[in-house]
Amino acid sequence: MEPENGTPLPLAFDGVVLHQRLSDALPELAERVLERLVDHVPVYDTMPAEQLKEIRRVVEQGIGSFAAMLRTGRLPTDDQLLSLRQSAAKRAEEGVPVEAVVRAYHVGAQECLRQMLGHATADDLEHVQAVTVLVFPFLERMTVTVVAGFFAERQAVLGEEQSARQALLTALVEGADVAGTAARWGLDVPPCYLVLDLALGTHPDEELDRVSPVIAGKRKLRRLRVELDRHVDGTVLSALSSEGGLALIPCRIEPDQVSDQDWARVAAALSHMRQVAGIDITAGAAAAAPGDIPAAVTLAQEVRRVAAASERPPGLYRLPDVLLEYQLMRPGPARNELARLVRPLTTRPELLDTVRTYLRCGLSRRDTAQALCVHPNTVDYRLRRAAEITGLDVTSGPDALRARAAVSALDAAQGAAGTSPSRTR
Structure with missing residues (x-):
């Protein structure tokens, strides 16, 4: 043998x-x-x-x-x-x-x-x-x-854990029987969640000709999830795609006890996630008890959209951070009237973009010229033409405030109509 x-x-x-x-x-x-x-x-x-x-x-x-x-x-x-x-x-x-x-x-x-x-x-x-x-x-x-x-x-085991998380997330977002769902899956429900509505930028790899955008997008998401779990104490509930989505961070205190320091830690974690993933991340945020999650999700979405419409840089935003823009962008007669003040500039996108940039740069003609890659004299000329067309002199205090409100209202109105303001150099 x-x-x-x-x-x-x-x-x-x-x-x-x-x-x-x-x-x-x-x-x-x-x-x-x-x-x-x-x-x-x-x-x-x-x-x-x-x-x-x-x-x-x-x-x-x-x-x-x-x-x-x-x-x-x-x-x-x-x-x-x-x-x-x-x-x-x-x-x-x-x-x-x-x-x-x-x-x-x-x-x-x-x-x-x-x-x-x-x-x-x-x-x-x-x-x-x-x-x-x-x-x-x-x-x-x-x-x-x-x-x-x-x-x-x-x-x-992982499949069962993921199913449990998704079931609880669905119940929270839909305002269903959260306690019953948690009990069925043996999950703990904290007294509060920090709700994040995330918009994810495109990673350079997703735009390369020889690289699968699907694979690059999944790698981006994997990095984000790993970093999110690493910086958070507890189980994060999330529904994310390569473009963004929702994340609920468990919090062991009541919503009204969430402090600025707590939000600062979340913002720091978000900043670290941006560095690791190599992408821009903008998040609207709100804190809510489990039963108030549906309203908090809506608020976080609106805050994130307002931050984007008002050209805020990537980062974490709560309602107090965009309070004025949020109110100005609410539908109604006042918003329509404000938008009407600068609507004539939509036919002259270079003027509208100069006004918007000038306001964003703190009324600095030099910073505005640098941001637009034009000569300061060009900025002066465009601002004068905008004033002639609209009657708003953005170089003066009172008109600058009205112009800021009018531009925000216009952006909101165009966003609601499915259009976006032009951007020029």
Whole structure:
């Protein structure tokens, strides 16, 4: 009889067949493997006695499979390794790291070799070589089996966790039975959520000809989720695409207790996310109790849109940050009348853009010229022409305030109509 590598069986050291040596030493070998794991792999040192007893049985099964391979010369089949695959799935369910699970089998193989090689003589060279050749495919088969079982269970757990998160997010956003949904999935509901409506910029990779925009977009989202989870204490509920979406950050205080320092930490996390992902991120934000999430989502969306319409830079914005623009952009007769003041400039986009930039630059003609890449004299000329057309001299205090309100109202009206103001240089 020959094993798969062609060496005659039975394999033996010093006249004693190897599978018999391993079978006779099985209890002692299993104990040594378990001791090494407890001493050198921290997670095993924290396991209860009942779990260690189960792991010892798995170790014995692994050594038995190795002994059977030495007896037959054939690697164990998938059916023969089913119990080891199931054991790996249990470890995944228990939260044992996969590297700790795999290491147990390598430690077992090392102890088996040590047990056998201690009896080898100079006349056993051919069988030593045969055993060495068999060890590597055996470890490969065991590792593949264990990892497959581990990650099949881990994916199932992650899928269930994701389903639970999405169910709770849906209930919160739709104003459904939040308490009942949380109880069904075994989730905790905090007293408050920080609601973020996110607009994500395009990563440069998404615009490269030879790069899949779908893959680049998913990489961008993965970086964002990793950083969001890293900076947040608790489970973030999110529904994000490559363009943006919603994120609910759990908060262990009541909404009216959320301080400026709390928001500053969220803004800092958002800034770090921008750097890591390499994109612009603008977020509208609001704090709300679980039952008030639908209204908070609407408010966060409106705040983010107002910040974008008023040309705020990327960052985190709450209602107090855009209070004036928010009120000016609300539909009504006053907004329409304000928009009418500067509407004639829509036919002269270079004038409207100059007025908007001048207001944004704090009434500085030099900064305005630099932002528009034109000469300061050109800025003066355009502002005079705008004043002639509208009757608003933005270089004077009272008219500057009215012009700022009028431009915000115009942007809001055009946004509601599905158009956007022109931008020129």
